[in-house]
Amino acid sequence: MHRRVSMRLAAAAVAKRRSFLSPLVLGLGMWIGFPSVVAYQDMTSLITGLESPSARWNAYIEKSAAGSVHAAEMPFIDSTATGSISGSGVNLPGVGTVAFRGKGNAAGATPDEDRVVRADKKGRLVQVSPVAPPKNFSAGSIFERTSSLLRPSMDSGLKLTFAKPGIKGKEVQIAQAFHLREDKKPDPDLPAALVALVNNDKPDILATAYAQSAPDYAKASPFEALLQDDPNDGRFIPPMGKGDHAWLQNPLPASVFSKPEQACLAKGIYFEARSEPVRGQAAVAQVILNRVRNPAYPKTICGVVYQNDDWFNRCQFSFACDGRKKTITDQASYKTAQEVAMAVTAGKIFIPEVGSSTHYYANYVHPGWARAMQRMTRIGLHIFYRT
Structure with a gap:
């Protein structure tokens, strides 16, 4: 009796392993035998000849203008590559007639990294520059002679010779030239x-x-x-x-x-x-x-x-x-x-x-x-x- 029960349990284990192994072998065979994509469930899959995966995500349809005979429009970013099919269309279930047209505002060939200059862009915090001193303010202004009271006396035996300056009459303008x-x-x-x-x-x-x-x-x-x-x-x-x-x-x-x-x-x-x-x-x-x-x-x-x-x-x-x-x-x-x-x-x-x-x-x-x-x-x- 005990031997018969053991044989039944062993047979059940083998059957369980077989049921798990068969789907695994079948799935592995399908994965190896069919490596390409069978179909895409998107708007681009409705149009033959446009199988490039790079621009599939941005395909969309637009509602047509009032009075048009078609229900929607499907623009193409690259009007050069798809210009030959512009004006044709397709009948979609649940949508109606969709017309194809080329979109004229295609993106330029220059990337944004070379086209956009970001040198002048700054953060949201505004930095305030310090205010320049008042127009007539100067430490020891030439208009105030009080700074000469404590000037040390010069040796009377020292003789100085001054050449006539070439900026006479413009001293005040030069002294007030403050620039950040x-x-x-x-x-x-x-x-x-x-x-x-x-x-x-x-x-x-x-x-x-x-x-x-x-x-x-x-x-x-x-x-x-x-x-x-x-x-x-x-x-x-x-x-x-x-x-x-x-x-x-x-x-x-x-x-x-x-x-x-x-x-x-x-x-x-x-x-x-x-x-x-x-x-x-x-x-x-x-x-x-x-x-x-x-x-x-x-x-x-x-x-x-x-x-x-x-x-x-x-x-x-x-x-x-x-x-x-x-x-x-x-x-x-x-x-x-x-x-x-x-x-x-x-x-x-x-x-x-x-x-x-x-x-x-x-x-x-x-x-x-x-x-x-x-x-x-x-x-x-x-x-x-x-x-």
């Missing part, structure tokens, strides 16, 4: 891609593309601010680094701001470095302008860019003499090249690591002249050299 230091803000006229590279807030006075900035009274002396004594007459003079040549501080000729000269510089940037980052494009523009400053090269941008362009594959910039017709096909990249050209010419952007470099080459070539020059830096694929 303010944080530098990015130029709103600059594109967002160039804001991070700007390291000079005083562009060349000849650069009409940028408004002339007001004097920085917190940085300049009161005498300079009042007398307007600018030793460079508003022209941009690049800062000299260690080992830089003296010609680097030669101001650019006024002709570099003309439209033909800027077009030559923009084309040089576009055909030489449009695949480089914006900093790399600015470095190429700086090399071209360094050659304009250098007495050994032509005095114009077009003369530098197209120097020896009639020598096949032996000119200064390879795109000018490779024998192929150059056509601008990427308008967005060319617009960036134009903006970089004007910013570097005006002195808004100057890369100290490049300095007075006049040569560069891509890292996948090895020219013989590189051994006779000093390597400065590498930006992107380009390596820059100074003579």
Whole structure:
């Protein structure tokens, strides 16, 4: 009797294991045999040919305008890819006729990180600047002679000679020149891609593309601010680094701001470095302008860019003499090249690591002249050299 009960219990345990094992094997087989998605239960699944999972979540329908023959509309964000089906429709149970249409306000190709400038954004707490002292207040004002009562007596035997000051009549204006230091803000006229590279807030006075900035009274002396004594007459003079040549501080000729000269510089940037980052494009523009400053090269941008362009594959910039017709096909990249050209010419952007470099080459070539020059830096694929 006991043996019969034991056999029944063992048979029940085996049957239980079999009932659990069969669904497991069946489910595993279906998971391996059907790896793709069978169907999507969303709006996009109603339209054949739109199986991309990246934009499925934002598909929706809109209520049609009054008087329309269809009940709803389904817009498409990418009107270029789905323009061929605009005007067709589908009949949905419970909804009615849904018409397809292209949506014209597609998002731009530039990401928000490059398009939005967040430098001026601050917290919700407002910071109040300290109030400037009253107009006629000054510790030991020049209008009060009482401060002279306790002045120590001077030796009568000491003779002093005073030269006539050049600011006579303006002493009060200079004494009342109180100005707070303010944080530098990015130029709103600059594109967002160039804001991070700007390291000079005083562009060349000849650069009409940028408004002339007001004097920085917190940085300049009161005498300079009042007398307007600018030793460079508003022209941009690049800062000299260690080992830089003296010609680097030669101001650019006024002709570099003309439209033909800027077009030559923009084309040089576009055909030489449009695949480089914006900093790399600015470095190429700086090399071209360094050659304009250098007495050994032509005095114009077009003369530098197209120097020896009639020598096949032996000119200064390879795109000018490779024998192929150059056509601008990427308008967005060319617009960036134009903006970089004007910013570097005006002195808004100057890369100290490049300095007075006049040569560069891509890292996948090895020219013989590189051994006779000093390597400065590498930006992107380009390596820059100074003579």
